[in-house]
Amino acid sequence: MAGAQPGVHALQLKPVCVSESLKRGSRFMKWDEDSSTVTPVTLRVDPQGYFLYWTDQNKETDLLDITYIKDARTGKCTKTPKEAKLRELLDVGNLVGRIENRMLTVVTGPDMVNIQYLNFMAFQEDVAKEWADELFSLASNLLAQNMVPDAHIYLIFRMFSTDRKRVETALESCNLPFSKSIMLKGLRRVGRGKVCN
Template sequence: MAGARPGVHALQLEPPTVVETLRRGSKFIKWDEEASSRNLVTLRVDSNGFFLYWTGPNMEVDTLDISSIRDTRTGRYARLPKDPKIREVLGFGGPDARLEEKLMTVVAGPDPVNTTFLNFMAVQDDTAKVWTEELFKLAMNILAQNASRNTFLRKAYTKLKLQVNQDGRIPVKNILKMFSADKKRVETALESCGLNFNRSESIRPDEFSLEIFERFLNKLCLRPDIDKILLEIGAKGKPYLTLEQLMDFINQKQRDPRLNEVLYPPLRPSQARLLIEKYEPNQQFLERDQMSMEGFSRYLGGEENGILPLEALDLSADMTQPLSAYFINSSH
């Protein structure tokens, strides 16, 4: 909740960062014992750390949501191939005694019970160790696990941009598959944005920018709830909020009145102006200290309005202290 941050706390958590090795990509042999298959692939991670992706033998881009990764293993903890043919192809039984250090197993699934195992073998030495450590860091990042609505929308956009066809274009069928609840509405929204909407067609990546994707979502998913909020705070008939109206909404509607005003001070005009600068896409509204409906929608989906406040994510109990410290700190 915006404006409800204590002045005594500084966030210690760091957002996920993707190292150059993962962005650039590394060569691996992807093997599957059940299908008795092995393919040379180039593993990469997008710059936001959303997806692990590679091009399969059918020339289609396969993606794995990094947030679904439960564990990454290498060395003796990775899965070893049991099929004699795969072992022979991968070089097991040969003079190289360090083959285990080239193995990498990615355990992924919607929960810790229902998991699948993706098996890889690095072409170069020490590559598997770097990838195992960095992928696990990205998957376990607390800020990434508690991302905002805007981040998840950017994640959906990133997936569409990654899964291009052989011509480097975005298939319309991928967009229809992502929003499969009402394909007719999806086609209408694409058409209203001037994009191809035929299932068999594709879209050039430069025609499908993040701004176009947001406009497409606004056409697809109407927000009558935002209209209701604007009506309640006195912006009826106006396509924008003034600086004072935004402050009143945050301080009167969003802020918990039980909070201490010293530790959790109400939002000030300078802070509200920073929010407008952060979320308002229209320069004319920005110059007049106003926030449009689009900017207000972005603000509601931002990190300031997450389910959990960011400063609460790095709080943990220090179990190394004596029992008396617990009683002292809890006696309030």
């Protein structure tokens, strides 16, 4: 066919870009239908786009690896609270508009069979929509899903900086770069606990 281009040109790989509003965070109500609990949280994404995390009023933080997100929904495809008690806790009677337009349901799991739902309610519809769109974009980014090994090692150091010695020992035992200087130079290899050139 004249003028046909290889399929590579059709695929545009875009670098991970986290919007300022996701980095800064937004207020949500996190709810769980099984336990009928509602917790005010601030939802954020780290600047590199690795994690979705939320912090409650007691400064306790939970996080989720964004690569485990299968979908982020708002509108009619979200989960909405069915129990009257839960609806009362969310105080949905005092809000104007449709409840599902304020809901953010994050579908997560290691595969499409073993999934769970994280349920959040925003205070404005546009906030829920922005988070659903941005999270889905981050989760489906091909560059993020196929990170280079050095990025994974950097991520391990960031995650476990409070317990650095244990992480370094674990990395060293797997013959992986076990100190920040070795990891960042990228030219050295680790062998039996000694740095080799």
